[in-house]
Amino acid sequence: MRGLLSTCKSSLFPKPLPAFSTHFRLKSNSASCIVALSTGIEQRNSKFDFEHLFNKCTKTGTAKCLHALLIVSGKVQSIFIATRLVNIYAYLGDVLLSRETFDQVPRKDAYTWNSMVSSYVRNGCYREAVNCVNEMLLTSDVRPDFYTFPPVLKACRTIRDGTRLHCWVFKIGFQWDVFVAASLVHMYCRFGSFDIAHKLFKDMPSRDMGCWNAVISGFCQNGNANEALSVLDDMRLEGVDMDAVTISSILPICAQKHDLLHGMLIHLYVIKNGLEFDVFVSNAFINMYAKFGKLEFSQRIFDQMVVRDLVSWNSIIAAYEQNDYPHDALKFFYEMQRNKFQADLLTLVSLASSIAQTRDSLSGKSIHGFSIRRCWIMEDAVIGNAVVDMYAKIGALDSARKVFEELPCKDTISWNTMITGYTQNGLADEAIEVYRIMKDCEDFTPYQGTWVSILPAYAHIGALRDGMRTHGQVLKVGLDTDVFLGTCLIDLYGKCGRLDDAMFMFYEVPRASPVPWNAIISCHGLHGHGETCMQLFRDMLDEGVKPDHVTFLSLLTACSHSGLVDQGKWCFDVMQHKYGIKPTLKHYGCMVDMFGRAGRLDVAYNFIECMPLRPDASVWGALLGACRIHGNVELGKKASDRLFEVDSENVGYYVLMSNLYAKFGRWERVDEVRSLARDRGLRKTPGWSSIELHNRIEVFYTGNQTHPQHEEIYKELAILNAKMKSLGYTPDYNFVLQDVEDDEKENILTSHSERLAIMYGILNTPPRTPIQIYKNLRVCGDCHNVTKFISKIMEREIIVRDSNRFHQFKDGICSCGDYW
DNA sequence: TCTGGTTGTG
Numbered sequence: 010m011r012g013l014l015s016t017c018k019s020s021l022f023p024k025p026l027p028a029f030s031t032h033f034r035l036k037s038n039s040a041s042c043i044v045a046l047s048t049g050i051e052q053r054n055s056k057f058d059f060e061h062l063f064n065k066c067t068k069t070g071t072a073k074c075l076h077a078l079l080i081v082s083g084k085v086q087s088i089f090i091a092t093r094l095v096n097i098y099a100y101l102g103d104v105l106l107s108r109e110t111f112d113q114v115p116r117k118d119a120y121t122w123n124s125m126v127s128s129y130v131r132n133g134c135y136r137e138a139v140n141c142v143n144e145m146l147l148t149s150d151v152r153p154d155f156y157t158f159p160p161v162l163k164a165c166r167t168i169r170d171g172t173r174l175h176c177w178v179f180k181i182g183f184q185w186d187v188f189v190a191a192s193l194v195h196m197y198c199r200f201g202s203f204d205i206a207h208k209l210f211k212d213m214p215s216r217d218m219g220c221w222n223a224v225i226s227g228f229c230q231n232g233n234a235n236e237a238l239s240v241l242d243d244m245r246l247e248g249v250d251m252d253a254v255t256i257s258s259i260l261p262i263c264a265q266k267h268d269l270l271h272g273m274l275i276h277l278y279v280i281k282n283g284l285e286f287d288v289f290v291s292n293a294f295i296n297m298y299a300k301f302g303k304l305e306f307s308q309r310i311f312d313q314m315v316v317r318d319l320v321s322w323n324s325i326i327a328a329y330e331q332n333d334y335p336h337d338a339l340k341f342f343y344e345m346q347r348n349k350f351q352a353d354l355l356t357l358v359s360l361a362s363s364i365a366q367t368r369d370s371l372s373g374k375s376i377h378g379f380s381i382r383r384c385w386i387m388e389d390a391v392i393g394n395a396v397v398d399m400y401a402k403i404g405a406l407d408s409a410r411k412v413f414e415e416l417p418c419k420d421t422i423s424w425n426t427m428i429t430g431y432t433q434n435g436l437a438d439e440a441i442e443v444y445r446i447m448k449d450c451e452d453f454t455p456y457q458g459t460w461v462s463i464l465p466a467y468a469h470i471g472a473l474r475d476g477m478r479t480h481g482q483v484l485k486v487g488l489d490t491d492v493f494l495g496t497c498l499i500d501l502y503g504k505c506g507r508l509d510d511a512m513f514m515f516y517e518v519p520r521a522s523p524v525p526w527n528a529i530i531s532c533h534g535l536h537g538h539g540e541t542c543m544q545l546f547r548d549m550l551d552e553g554v555k556p557d558h559v560t561f562l563s564l565l566t567a568c569s570h571s572g573l574v575d576q577g578k579w580c581f582d583v584m585q586h587k588y589g590i591k592p593t594l595k596h597y598g599c600m601v602d603m604f605g606r607a608g609r610l611d612v613a614y615n616f617i618e619c620m621p622l623r624p625d626a627s628v629w630g631a632l633l634g635a636c637r638i639h640g641n642v643e644l645g646k647k648a649s650d651r652l653f654e655v656d657s658e659n660v661g662y663y664v665l666m667s668n669l670y671a672k673f674g675r676w677e678r679v680d681e682v683r684s685l686a687r688d689r690g691l692r693k694t695p696g697w698s699s700i701e702l703h704n705r706i707e708v709f710y711t712g713n714q715t716h717p718q719h720e721e722i723y724k725e726l727a728i729l730n731a732k733m734k735s736l737g738y739t740p741d742y743n744f745v746l747q748d749v750e751d752d753e754k755e756n757i758l759t760s761h762s763e764r765l766a767i768m769y770g771i772l773n774t775p776p777r778t779p780i781q782i783y784k785n786l787r788v789c790g791d792c793h794n795v796t797k798f799i800s801k802i803m804e805r806e807i808i809v810r811d812s813n814r815f816h817q818f819k820d821g822i823c824s825c826g827d828y829w
Numbered sequence: 830t831c832t833g834g835t836t837g838t839g
Contacts, residue, residue, distance in 0.1 A: 119830090159832045163831090187832085188831060218833080229834090252834095258834055320835055321835090322836095327836060353836095358836090358837045391838045397838085423838085
């Protein structure tokens, strides 16, 4: 074969191309293919005969063989055959070889030029396609024909540059060719230039199915659902029936408009008209039903498909992933591989999101590696963003940040993903830092999604002023009724102690979905207003809003914090029997917490024993927390033993257990628990409190002695201590976890971070100004008591938000009624 | 050799 090639001296290839010598290391089956091809060439003469041979070239190597044989036999001199080779290389994805072959054709005709243009378009080289047409129009004397413009207009809509070509079309007089006109209309729809599209469409002398579909799909793909539906109505009024193309265009609109009924009616139409075997239609139905959460329908359609393509597999994988069944999504991925389908970029995006849900870090790394090997992460922001999100959800924030930093094509969503990643892992400072960097970048402007990412970070650390500034920006662009932003703002104001503002926001946003209801219920729960939560729940039902599992989580938490045990039990019952929501471990945790706080430790314990799910750390942790409050060492020991079986890494639980022992002065046990934690390499999270003053957030750690005002703060606290004692305060040493003398215990209590922050606030604000602080852990019982005294003595309203809830102190009384 | 169709991240 090499000999054959080296003797080849055709006008197409004056000397053998290097590609030939490298690619002609043939395998034995390829060799037999060559023999078959060469025999075929000898026997064939008409261009129809050659089509059969061309169709056999499904691999680049085989195409090159055929190419070489055509050169040798001299048949490549035919323009038709040479041009057909341009097409074959295009079909095989080798646009460079396609161009090389094109350049070698001595007398190009319109078919040759059109084939080259199509080759570029087929391979995504849109700019090159437009340049190629310009080259044809300006440098050759070949006149474009009806085939020239449709593919290049397809390229134009992607690079958003089609006016010049439209002028050419007009000049040459192809404006009213059905294909060309449809392509133009579709292009203008995609540009959002609806007026031009409408005018062109209206002026068309004749409209075929393709024209109607071009305009409908153009509107659909531009996200303009109403226009698309209105054209669809016109089409049906003119007595034109929908075909498979119309249906696969319109189905995504049904999902977008939350119109399941319309989607199902179309399904009936499809069955009636025998269109259900169209792969595009089936795929579109899988996607639509998945978006409505109707997985069983998606699955049924997938099962009934006779022919499935890659999109079908991607769709069913995404369907399970989007409906929170990551393991099923992965199952379908393996199934897809068994069916010999190669994963593409979109498969990987769904897989990354599935792995994010399963939190399997090993699989996460392999997904990341795969996307690097295929260079997808270098070329596409979506897969990069999915990987950043995946690492963040797994909790590997360093990896997430590294991938984010190295993303060559970042978009706004990349930034939002990184910010959300930090926020959801409780790293508000890092989130705010990334947000700041983003604002400094000229290429990116924060908008809805970014604010949705950053507002929870502000809420988390109680940065009300920054949050309000963001609210201002939201108002400025008129997004204040956006349900996502509105919910974030409800959460922000609620968590910053501004319940009135939270309620104001709540009444501003659309309330048809349970999400804003959940936010406002949860805010009231945080403040211990359990009865208000129950009232809001009744209002929600009156307005016909269907509660979801988060609604019940918020309600149960609220009941737990307010001691509303009976209402909590009612909610738990209604959730399952009226709304068919299966309780998750979180719901069980809330119930245990509720019984436990109310002192019904035995009920809580029995409740755990009867759970149908295996209790996790949060469930046992709730029981342990209750044992700590009510001083039940025996049950506490039982809970902590079970707790450390399921989670031995969370330092908070060791602290809880050692607190419980310390309360009873069982110091040897305290040491035991502490050394256990130490042996496992765990460190107690240092307690800190923050306060926002004059646009600055000051952070105080327990025992802080480095603050510029620390001497003054401690001096004032000592004076205050004396005043409190005269009003009946006795320090509760139960909250001191060290076995030291009483004097020292008192000093330890006085240096708790929340007191330092409160005193700093008092010293630096005018009298009667309310003080608001945030504490990263739970406020201890003694500090709670002391804050009541401070609010009375200093005549200040003091709002303390800790990791658990809100405490509002006024005139020596706490809003929680000391139930917390 | 051509148009109009389905799947993606926060």
